[in-house]
Amino acid sequence: MKKWTLLIVAILSEVTATLALKAAVETPAWLALSLVGYVVAFYCLGIVLKHGLSIGVAYGIWAAAGVSLTAILATLIYSEPLTLQIAIGIAVIIAGVLFVEMGSGHSPKKETK
Secondary structure, three states, rough: HHHHHHHHHHHHHHHHHHHHHHHHHHOOHHHHHHHHHHHHHHHHHHHHHOOOOOOOHHHHHHHHHHHHHHHHHHHHHHOOOOOOOHHHHHHHHHHHHHHHHHOOOOOOOOOOO
């Protein structure tokens, strides 16, 4: 459970950092939030990997959720377009992550020393 909570924190931190980066174009002070957000995101992602979630699954979920949330929130916050083509792209990304997730359960486990 802890690894999933940390993965959610990593995703939300990365999305916050990316949205702050967009705000920093007009107001450079937002760069501080962007920097903190990325540091927290990568730190939490590292802990998630340490707790045993495979890198393909963890990074896939992190990236797909990040892209999806950033696109949706950028529409709400910055009035950026969310076209049908973008929505289909988000759906394809999510489908790809689901395939990676399903496939990872069938791979042989490696022993670690």
